Amino acid sequence: MMRQVNLEDSHAIAIGAGVLGTGGGGSTYLNRLRLNRELRQAGTPVQVIQADDVPDDALVCAVGGMGAPTVSNEKLQEGQEIKRAVRALEEHLRQKIYAIVIGEIGGGNALGPMITALQLGLPVVDGDGMGRAFPELDMDTFMIYGAAPAPFALADSHGNVAIFKRIGSAKQAEEFARSLTIEMGGSAGLVMPVMSGAELKATVIRDTLSLAKGLGDAVLDCRARGIEPAETVAAQCKGKVLFRGKIIDVERRTVQGFARGKLVISAFDRFDHQLEIEFQNENLIARSNGEVLCTVPDLITLVTLEEGEPIGTEALRYGLRVAVLAMPAPKELKTPEALAVVGPLAFGYDEEYSPLPGDLL
């Protein structure tokens, strides 16, 4: 059980978060640099607590970056925007925040909340609302299992802060926040939701920060031993290596605040054996010869073949030699309520969700 995050942990967590990010959640590279600097400046580690350590009536808030990874990779954060947004909500609600919650454990969004926690002198909860990364803010277990979408706050690198005080639904929050994020330049800091400790305990996916750390440790261990990490990582998540090959085609556009597109991977041995993956910030569906092999909410992650380094959808390019991992989603994402929000139908695919072979729902 993790109790704190130190400088020497950040590399493993970044790798693990990249694996869980399924291509999205923002660059772990940039946020790892930012976290390391913050850790050095603070001179103390990030304190990690369990969800069950939070008193029922205490207030917590999830935080993260919103926008397309293609944008946040180039438009750097000012650094204090999320802190500013948390303070604004505290002032608005006239109640202090007890702990910071990771909105999504995938990609750079796993690391950002620890920066905010250090800046505010608060602990971070070991867990998150996605167990991976998802493109839209209504796609987390907090929203799916009934946390209120308002108030939430959005902040940009110019110091602008907006508080949404009343919002009809999580989907509505997504639409407003997306539109404002685009106006803020395509990337913004989000504080959402604000919850009681009781709500947190009822909805959070537990221990995912520890999971990210463990996955990263495994990758680093494989590297040290000179073996390809893909099998080890997949096994640790009860998944499998779906495909190995070379990226031969990438289509990617930044539309409506998202990085959307698809990629084609060709097997090393047989050029006509191909895997096609479609993504919206995150990898959503993998097909081979028209057969669907894996869909959201299960995790589809590309890692480099030799190093096991996870590849964000913003970093996809021709020629990369990759392994594709398919890993079952946490159980909290596979209930009927959750699949209605994060299943393949919800993303516009004409496919019912079917679990990966061997996965027990």
Add this chain to the structure above:
Amino acid sequence: MMRQVNLEDSHAIAIGAGVLGTGGGGSTYLNRLRLNRELRQAGTPVQVIQADDVPDDALVCAVGGMGAPTVSNEKLQEGQEIKRAVRALEEHLRQKIYAIVIGEIGGGNALGPMITALQLGLPVVDGDGMGRAFPELDMDTFMIYGAAPAPFALADSHGNVAIFKRIGSAKQAEEFARSLTIEMGGSAGLVMPVMSGAELKATVIRDTLSLAKGLGDAVLDCRARGIEPAETVAAQCKGKVLFRGKIIDVERRTVQGFARGKLVISAFDRFDHQLEIEFQNENLIARSNGEVLCTVPDLITLVTLEEGEPIGTEALRYGLRVAVLAMPAPKELKTPEALAVVGPLAFGYDEEYSPLPGDLL
């Protein structure tokens, strides 16, 4: 000096506000119906105060509808959105609002604030921030002469309320609010700016509610006496009748939340004698045979020939017989600071502002 607004005043104010609206500011018809209903329900008139009646340290806020008139004419308000936004700001700031200020005296936006004032049991100030209507929220004397753009609030007909707590500039506020208004369906309630009484007194254009009432009274009087109102109205504003004729062409699109387009009016006697007007919610520039006759911030208003009924840009259509009025803008809109925001160059026209003949700056 007006002291209150009763049921019998609303018709004249609606007509006068339409004249000052220069085609924009939203439908006076709808807001007049709403105001009449509110007056009947309240059983009391709207209390009107002078800007100088507001204590320096009291808090006031300007309110209005944001969006394209083409939209707000069809997407009706729920009715309480601006009240809800004012309450949200009061709660956010932990200070009561002393009086409601009319954001723009042009069009339906002259009447909406009186509805809010009745709902909140507050007086309304005789004056506004535009002396007419303008398409963008940074285009008022409050913003031009230095009121802070934050906090401001935006609310929609579904009960959603957003508070912008920190905003870098009025232009930035316009961009955020416009984008969110579009997401809210193209029309929203705006509370902006929140000011002290001292700031109000330094920036407001005084007595424009009385002016609207006086213009409307003049039109109604002309109608009762069976004479065309155009000359009388123009004279009351120290302006003139620029043109008389029939609308022979209208181009209008709703783009980026605005009603944009142009119209052509042909003189009754000579078909080749034409006036062309371009608009963005409001009429912005009038040309004849390539010669510019009038530009923002001066007022260009179309009224029906016989009745002197002002015509909103959303109601323009082929065949209407109209008089075009050109009236000098209030002096507060003709300073160098103001012209930088509301002059023809600011609207993208390659024209320096030149005052109407006979207008003393």
